[in-house]
Amino acid sequence: MTRITRRKTHWLWLAGxxxxxxxxxxxxxxxxxxxxxxxxxxxRPLHFWPRSLGxxxxxxxxxxxxxxxxxxxxGSFSPGAGSFGLSLLVLDPQNQVLATSDSLPLDQIRQRxxxxxxxxxxxxRTETPSYTASxxxxxxxxxxxxxxxxxxxxxxxxxxxxxxxxxGGPVRVLEWRDHRLMxxxxxxxxxxxxxxxxxxxxxxxxxxxxxxxxxxxxxxTNGWGCAVLTLPGRREWTVQVADPSSPATSGLRxxxxxxxxxxxVPEPWFVESIxxxxxxxxxxxxxxxxxxxxxLSLPVHWTSDxxxxxxxxxxxxxLDIARQLCRSLxxxxxxxxxxxxxxxxxxxxxxxxxxxxRVRDPSFKQAVWPHVVRKVExxxxxxxxSRPVTANVPGPRIPQFAQHPELNRVCDPARxxxxxxxxxxxxxxxxxxxxxxxxxxxxVAMADWVGNAGGDAIWLAQAADIRTSxxxxxxxxxxxxEHAGIAGLWPSWIVTDKPAYAQLLNQRWxxxxxxxxxxxxxxxxxxxxxxxxxxxLYLRRPDRVWSxxxxxxxxxASPGLYTWSDRPNLQNAFHRWDAIRGWIKPPxxxxxxxxxxxxxxxxxxxxxxxxxxxxxxxxxIGEGVPASWLTGPLSVQGxxxxxxxxxxxxxxxxxxxxxxxxxxxVRLGAEFPPGVLRTQFLRP
Numbered sequence: 001m002t003r004i005t006r007r008k009t010h011w012l013w014l015a016g017x018x019x020x021x022x023x024x025x026x027x028x029x030x031x032x033x034x035x036x037x038x039x040x041x042x043x044r045p046l047h048f049w050p051r052s053l054g055x056x057x058x059x060x061x062x063x064x065x066x067x068x069x070x071x072x073x074x075g076s077f078s079p080g081a082g083s084f085g086l087s088l089l090v091l092d093p094q095n096q097v098l099a100t101s102d103s104l105p106l107d108q109i110r111q112r113x114x115x116x117x118x119x120x121x122x123x124x125r126t127e128t129p130s131y132t133a134s135x136x137x138x139x140x141x142x143x144x145x146x147x148x149x150x151x152x153x154x155x156x157x158x159x160x161x162x163x164x165x166x167x168g169g170p171v172r173v174l175e176w177r178d179h180r181l182m183x184x185x186x187x188x189x190x191x192x193x194x195x196x197x198x199x200x201x202x203x204x205x206x207x208x209x210x211x212x213x214x215x216x217x218x219x220x221t222n223g224w225g226c227a228v229l230t231l232p233g234r235r236e237w238t239v240q241v242a243d244p245s246s247p248a249t250s251g252l253r254x255x256x257x258x259x260x261x262x263x264x265v266p267e268p269w270f271v272e273s274i275x276x277x278x279x280x281x282x283x284x285x286x287x288x289x290x291x292x293x294x295x296l297s298l299p300v301h302w303t304s305d306x307x308x309x310x311x312x313x314x315x316x317x318x319l320d321i322a323r324q325l326c327r328s329l330x331x332x333x334x335x336x337x338x339x340x341x342x343x344x345x346x347x348x349x350x351x352x353x354x355x356x357x358r359v360r361d362p363s364f365k366q367a368v369w370p371h372v373v374r375k376v377e378x379x380x381x382x383x384x385x386s387r388p389v390t391a392n393v394p395g396p397r398i399p400q401f402a403q404h405p406e407l408n409r410v411c412d413p414a415r416x417x418x419x420x421x422x423x424x425x426x427x428x429x430x431x432x433x434x435x436x437x438x439x440x441x442x443x444v445a446m447a448d449w450v451g452n453a454g455g456d457a458i459w460l461a462q463a464a465d466i467r468t469s470x471x472x473x474x475x476x477x478x479x480x481x482e483h484a485g486i487a488g489l490w491p492s493w494i495v496t497d498k499p500a501y502a503q504l505l506n507q508r509w510x511x512x513x514x515x516x517x518x519x520x521x522x523x524x525x526x527x528x529x530x531x532x533x534x535x536x537l538y539l540r541r542p543d544r545v546w547s548x549x550x551x552x553x554x555x556x557a558s559p560g561l562y563t564w565s566d567r568p569n570l571q572n573a574f575h576r577w578d579a580i581r582g583w584i585k586p587p588x589x590x591x592x593x594x595x596x597x598x599x600x601x602x603x604x605x606x607x608x609x610x611x612x613x614x615x616x617x618x619x620x621i622g623e624g625v626p627a628s629w630l631t632g633p634l635s636v637q638g639x640x641x642x643x644x645x646x647x648x649x650x651x652x653x654x655x656x657x658x659x660x661x662x663x664x665x666v667r668l669g670a671e672f673p674p675g676v677l678r679t680q681f682l683r684p
Contacts, residue, residue, distance in 0.1 A: 034578045055072045059137065061250060061283055061285045063286070067141065068283070072102070076101045087165070101128075111558065115258050120255070130157065131147060131150065140247060157231050171223055188240075189242075198229050201213050209228060252287070257278055285321070290328065293590075300398070303333075311354035317640065326352055326356075330368055338397070341410070342432045343435045345375040354442075357445065369446065412427065433494075434494045505539070525566060538613075545606065546626060565589050571589040604639060620667050622671075623669040633652060645684070659682070
């Protein structure tokens with residue numbers, strides 16, 4: 001199936017399910033599945049309902065967004081958009097429900113990613129007083145629950161299947177035969193050991209969770225079908241959920257998602273978060289495209305977010321995936337959910353170079369080169385603009401802004417040597433020019449690889465002009481723009497006066513943190529807060545970096561799985577969740593993959609980064625390492641930088657650094673004692 005055909009199928013599914021929810025009957029609109037669920041919750045307040053909290057995508061990398069599973073704290077799960085929900089029940093000897101996976105208090109739940117050697121993707125492991133549930137995806141269209149039950153004496157565990165769930169939908173047909181449960185003549189649920197009977201009917205019955213009604217075939221028009229699978233005894237169970245109609249492959253090639261780099265540090269969550277961000281980013285991918293957040297909420301390609309995601313995956317060792325995603329960075333130009341945006345060309349060039357610099361394949365570099373030239377021309381056009389520049393970018397736009405008068409505007413006329421480009425309906429001049437400078441420098445690097453000796457000198461001069469104008473503007477104005485602190489050093493290195501930039505950042509820090517460096521309130525944009533923390537790392541203030549990291553660690557959207565929320569104004573922006581019996585009243589929008597990418601970049605740079613403010617560039621080892629870590633051994637192996645692959649160890653006396661690349665200056669982080677550095681350079 002071609003990519004165009006897959007996309008048509010995707011939108012036909014969406015059109016069909018929305019049509020069912022919105023058709024007018026007898027002059028009145030049929031309520032959406034979301035409204036149907038809300039009405040049912042009002043009618044049946046004593047029943048348990050999905051949390052609509054902290055959901056996480058558990059999907060095959062590259063699979064369609066409608067084929068991705070959703071998991072919520074406690075172990076509740078849906079195997080696809082508009083499918084059904086699976087929840088766990090704990091019943092006492094009197095057949096009373098003591099707890100459910102949807103209602104267990106969060107302080108009784110422990111979640112973590114579980115990496116098993118025989119699995120390509122990690123599982124989500126949930127531990128509670130009565131059971132341990134581990135959900136994994138075996139292949140496209142096949143999920144597996146490994147369940148260990150340990151109920152109190154005489155209590156029992158049941159698996160409840162119903163229409164509502166993390167991403168549920170109407171259940172109209174249930175069939176039990178050959179020890180398997182078929183749902184809507186599509187999905188199949190089977191257990192090991194085999195069950196001989198299940199109970200079933202409609203969850204509109206007040207006793208649907210505890211009644212014994214043997215199920216063979218059940219059909220209902222209102223979609224409230226349910227089944228209860230009683231799992232007797234204290235034992236281990238395997239439950240498989242299959243969708244035979246799911247495409248057998250996603251088309252995206254990868255091996256295992258566990259990062260290839262090996263890290264040993266005293267804080268386990270530091271390493272767990274690195275692994276988690278890698279998995280979250282990969283499982284969010286739809287075909288060869290990234291998604292800014294939950295794929296069902298925002299089914300658009302957004303170049304700025306995509307560049308951060310692609311670069312992060314490349315740095316974490318997922319180079320094959322990152323290389324395939326480069327096609328979405330190549331075209332279209334200026335892509336954004338709000339229409340064309342001015343930061344897209346510069347960030348796309350950076351993302352392409354982050355991959356191209358690690359790929360030893362001249363044909364790949366030659367293939368992306370025409371796109372590099374075109375994106376440089378886009379930056380040049382914005383910088384030379386004497387009138388507004390517009391562009392028509394194909395692809396879906398966020399519906400509520402579809403008629404915005406500036407929908408196709410990229411930038412206003414340039415002033416004072418700087419691009420006045422549009423991003424998020426704002427004109428963040430410092431940010432747009434910082435990433436445009438970054439893009440030009442990365443284009444120069446790629447020009448060297450393809451033997452272009454002419455254009456790169458011109459681009460380098462233009463980058464220098466932008467840098468000069470940027471620093472004049474940054475020093476002469478007290479900017480309040482939201483984007484001001486997110487790109488000066490990381491990732492652009494456009495700043496020439498670090499003390500002045502630190503002063504700008506310090507004003508922002510003091511307005512949002514108390515005297516003990518603790519955050520006063522949640523950030524308005526979590527991704528931007530992490531980007532500002534990254535600036536502090538480069539300014540040699542790891543104390544402020546750790547202050548932010550500790551806040552994020554304590555405020556996870558799905559505790560233990562290292563996800564966070566952002567951009568609440570884009571929650572359900574395309575109204576696709578209106579067609580789902582799940583995610584009904586979410587307090588946040590999660591996962592957000594720009595946050596995941598920013599977090600991954602920051603954590604990796606705390607271990608190793610390249611200081612581009614120096615000439616030649618300096619390899620910095622352990623700038624984010626706190627003094628408390630130095631009381632024991634440390635080890636980092638296989639961390640990729642543009643200067644080469646880096647390994648380093650600390651044995652409480654000596655830091656030994658090995659670089660598979662050209663010789664370069666090396667500097668240790670601020671907390672290491674002087675005179676302990678030993679370096680070795682190997683031919684790549």
